[in-house]
Amino acid sequence: MSDQNEAVNGYLQIVATVREYVEEQIQLGFAELIEPEEESEFAQLDIEQVRDEAMGCERCELHQGRNTVVFGVGSEEADLMFVGEAPGAEEDAQGVPFVGRAGQLLTRIIEAMEMKREDVYIANVIKCRPPGNRNPKPIEIESCEPFLLRQIELIKPKVICALGTFAAQTLLGTKQSISSLRGRFHDYHGCKLMATYHPAYLLRNPNGKRDVWEDMQKVMAELNS
Numbered sequence: 001m002s003d004q005n006e007a008v009n010g011y012l013q014i015v016a017t018v019r020e021y022v023e024e025q026i027q028l029g030f031a032e033l034i035e036p037e038e039e040s041e042f043a044q045l046d047i048e049q050v051r052d053e054a055m056g057c058e059r060c061e062l063h064q065g066r067n068t069v070v071f072g073v074g075s076e077e078a079d080l081m082f083v084g085e086a087p088g089a090e091e092d093a094q095g096v097p098f099v100g101r102a103g104q105l106l107t108r109i110i111e112a113m114e115m116k117r118e119d120v121y122i123a124n125v126i127k128c129r130p131p132g133n134r135n136p137k138p139i140e141i142e143s144c145e146p147f148l149l150r151q152i153e154l155i156k157p158k159v160i161c162a163l164g165t166f167a168a169q170t171l172l173g174t175k176q177s178i179s180s181l182r183g184r185f186h187d188y189h190g191c192k193l194m195a196t197y198h199p200a201y202l203l204r205n206p207n208g209k210r211d212v213w214e215d216m217q218k219v220m221a222e223l224n225s
């Protein structure tokens with residue numbers, strides 16, 4: 001037998017062994033071994049149940065310093081969802097995302113898009129305020145992300161708008177700069193994701209508003225398509 005035939009025979013033997021194993025598993029009722037279901041952690045929960053879960057969350061150290069969990073606000077039927085970084089002092093006090101100075105600018109951006117805050121959904125990657133507004137740690141992102149993932153699964157927005165470096169890099173799993181990520185749609189679990197500058201950045205750099213407005217016009221065109 002040639003080396004090649006030997007290799008082919010070896011391969012066929014492996015295929016036969018795997019097939020036998022899989023068929024046995026099906027007969028035993030382990031059909032999911034063939035098509036593993038990637039279920040999110042809160043896949044069984046509706047939005048109120050996820051909110052309840054978040055409100056009592058003590059998965060990371062951020063629960064120690066928070067006043068309130070800032071879960072998210074807006075329409076659960078929203079076509080557009082904004083995702084920011086984490087609550088600041090004002091958000092932590094009120095339990096509502098984007099109500100401080102940056103939030104008021106976001107509200108004006110939404111109104112310029114001829115929508116109201118109630119028409120969209122607004123949330124953050126991190127639901128509790130990091131002390132002194134420090135950057136969230138990887139373990140905090142990992143602990144908190146299942147809440148956002150389930151919010152997105154339930155709301156099923158047509159477009160997600162990631163606000164600023166942190167949200168864009170976290171959702172897209174990249175270290176690319178916000179200036180290279182913004183301005184075009186990315187795929188996020190089958191959903192269109194636009195990255196743009198954070199409104200807090202715009203407060204310090206008003207020149208960025210033109211870029212953000214361009215990005216929002218692309219979002220509007222996508223929502224109307």
Ligand code: URA
Nearest residue numbers: 084085086087097098
């Ligand atoms: N900045 C954010 O990223 N989120 C808020 O909710 C407020 C400010």
Ligand code: URA
Nearest residue numbers: 164165178197198201
């Ligand atoms: N730097 C940031 O952190 N966010 C922005 O949106 C822009 C620059």
